[in-house]
Amino acid sequence: MELWYAICNLLPIEMLQWDFMKNAFLAVLLMAPLFGLTSTMIVTGKMSFFSDALGHSAFTGIAIGCICGIAAPTWAAVLFSVLFSLLFSYVRSRSNQAADTLIGVFSSTAVALGIFIATLGGGSFTKYNKYLIGDILSVTPTEIGLLGLVLVFVTVFWICYSNRLTLTSIHPQLASSRGISAGLTQTVFTVAIAVIVTLAISWIGLLILNSLLVLPGASSRNVSKNLRQYSLFSVLFALLAGVAGLSVSYYLGTSAGAAISLVLALIFAVSFSTRKHR
Amino acid sequence: MNFGSHGGSCGHSCCLRIQNLSVAIGSDTILKDIDLHMHCGELVALIGPNGAGKSTLLKAILGQQEYDGIISFSVPGQRARKAKIGYVPQSPAFDPGDPVTVADLFACCMSKRPAFLGVSKTMRQKVLVCLERVHGEDLIDKRVGTLSGGELQRVLLALALEPIPNILILDEPLSGVDVEGIETLMDMLDEIRHSYDLSILMTTHDFGILPRYADQVALIDRGLITQGTPVEVLGSEAFRTVFNRKGGIL
Numbered sequence: 001m002e003l004w005y006a007i008c009n010l011l012p013i014e015m016l017q018w019d020f021m022k023n024a025f026l027a028v029l030l031m032a033p034l035f036g037l038t039s040t041m042i043v044t045g046k047m048s049f050f051s052d053a054l055g056h057s058a059f060t061g062i063a064i065g066c067i068c069g070i071a072a073p074t075w076a077a078v079l080f081s082v083l084f085s086l087l088f089s090y091v092r093s094r095s096n097q098a099a100d101t102l103i104g105v106f107s108s109t110a111v112a113l114g115i116f117i118a119t120l121g122g123g124s125f126t127k128y129n130k131y132l133i134g135d136i137l138s139v140t141p142t143e144i145g146l147l148g149l150v151l152v153f154v155t156v157f158w159i160c161y162s163n164r165l166t167l168t169s170i171h172p173q174l175a176s177s178r179g180i181s182a183g184l185t186q187t188v189f190t191v192a193i194a195v196i197v198t199l200a201i202s203w204i205g206l207l208i209l210n211s212l213l214v215l216p217g218a219s220s221r222n223v224s225k226n227l228r229q230y231s232l233f234s235v236l237f238a239l240l241a242g243v244a245g246l247s248v249s250y251y252l253g254t255s256a257g258a259a260i261s262l263v264l265a266l267i268f269a270v271s272f273s274t275r276k277h278r
Numbered sequence: 279m280n281f282g283s284h285g286g287s288c289g290h291s292c293c294l295r296i297q298n299l300s301v302a303i304g305s306d307t308i309l310k311d312i313d314l315h316m317h318c319g320e321l322v323a324l325i326g327p328n329g330a331g332k333s334t335l336l337k338a339i340l341g342q343q344e345y346d347g348i349i350s351f352s353v354p355g356q357r358a359r360k361a362k363i364g365y366v367p368q369s370p371a372f373d374p375g376d377p378v379t380v381a382d383l384f385a386c387c388m389s390k391r392p393a394f395l396g397v398s399k400t401m402r403q404k405v406l407v408c409l410e411r412v413h414g415e416d417l418i419d420k421r422v423g424t425l426s427g428g429e430l431q432r433v434l435l436a437l438a439l440e441p442i443p444n445i446l447i448l449d450e451p452l453s454g455v456d457v458e459g460i461e462t463l464m465d466m467l468d469e470i471r472h473s474y475d476l477s478i479l480m481t482t483h484d485f486g487i488l489p490r491y492a493d494q495v496a497l498i499d500r501g502l503i504t505q506g507t508p509v510e511v512l513g514s515e516a517f518r519t520v521f522n523r524k525g526g527i528l
Binding site (some may be wrong): 040044158159160162163164166167170171173174176177178220221224225226227228229230231 | 340342365366367368369370372373375376377378379381382383385386387389390392393394395396397419421422434437
């Protein structure tokens with residue numbers, strides 16, 4: 001962290017004078033590739049509604065964590081999200097209902113349970129507001145370390161499994177004909193999304209988190225011709241939006257998560273209008 | 279059932295032998311008592327109405343479906359060794375929006391190097407060699423979602439031919455392919471089976487091509503109904519009964 005602070009001090013940028021901005025800036029730089037990479041697979045696998053539901057389940061986890069008096073409710077949320085995603089995968093593989101119907105079932109149940117627990121015994125909901133909006137300026141050096149660790153894990157997972165994941169997402173029949181079992185790889189990926197979503201919820205906020213998981217990949221699809229460009233543009237868009245959004249929020253005094261989402265939406269609009277008609 | 283004139287003893291000339299094969303899923307019997315011998319170098323077509331169990335039979339041969347009975351392979355010069363099977367699954371088209379090229383698809387299937395980092399020059403060369411077998415070198419940079427039905431089948435065929443198998447199994451390769459494309463594809467399969475000395479087992483609803491391309495036809499409807507040369511099967515009473523009763527193609 002000392003090294004990072006020193007680097008920031010060398011940069012002639014006003015907002016990087018503050019320690020909390022230095023932390024937030026580094027967190028954004030770590031988060032962007034994380035969201036950029038996973039976003040490509042979420043969009044290809046048509047899982048954008050699912051990742052949204054995971055955000056809702058993370059909130060429930062946090063509520064459970066708070067009520068149980070766990071010091072860091074984030075861990076309870078990670079656990080709950082992982083259980084939620086595993087239960088969802090299980091039910092989906094054994095049900096003939098459409099995936100979006102099942103997601104609707106799980107998502108609304110999770111939110112209802114979360115609010116129910118949070119307000120149990122006449123409790124006030126106000127303390128949970130920060131999970132709805134999120135505050136990246138509150139990120140601590142320890143959390144940044146954790147974020148770095150998740151980034152390393154996801155990168156390694158990506159290098160080993162992205163080929164299989166891509167194949168199962170774009171053509172399940174072809175994947176299974178080549179002996180790739182969709183089950184395990186998909187489950188690990190789902191758990192990875194659950195962990196990322198839950199960690200990010202207190203910084204980005206439940207209400208806008210999904211834009212980071214969907215928009216980089218969706219924008220990248222508008223301009224990419226192959227897989228390499230798809231991942232590259234997705235990560236670049238996420239980085240651009242992260243840095244631009246954080247700066248905008250600093251100078252205008254708005255929520256950083258919302259600003260980042262809006263920049264991403266702008267990128268999507270531009271990529272949509274410049275895409276080649278096909 | 280026994281194809282060809284080799285009687286019950288198969289020896290080296292028989293590369294796939296299915297005896298007494300039955301498949302049940304839960305309490306539902308999908309296939310019952312199938313016997314099928316396929317000789318090396320033959321093109322055998324499985325026909326039958328929808329839900330007759332054709333795909334299930336292919337899956338059993340591929341080892342993706344549990345079954346009762348015996349399925350055995352023998353390859354000349356490779357006794358007791360398991361035959362290499364190439365499989366072209368029944369294929370819906372790719373999503374037109376997926377930014378995945380044919381080269382990416384091959385890299386995902388064949389390479390350990392993650393395709394999102396780009397396709398290496400060596401890999402590209404390999405892909406070109408594979409595509410050459412189906413006269414599809416020009417498809418390498420096309421996105422998979424923009425391929426026509428015939429092009430898609432050729433790409434999937436090229437994938438199934440790496441490594442060159444002893445038996446090539448194709449599930450409905452002609453569905454979604456236009457009339458001209460069907461002939462091109464069947465000519466190509468004919469050429470491939472002769473140049474690589476492999477056997478082909480395919481399911482199809484296109485009965486018109488059978489007399490010209492297939493050596494043997496097996497009519498299946500949850501069990502074996504009849505079998506023989508294309509002319510024999512297509513002219514049989516059983517064929518008319520099966521497809522009239524089910525309101526099928528004829």
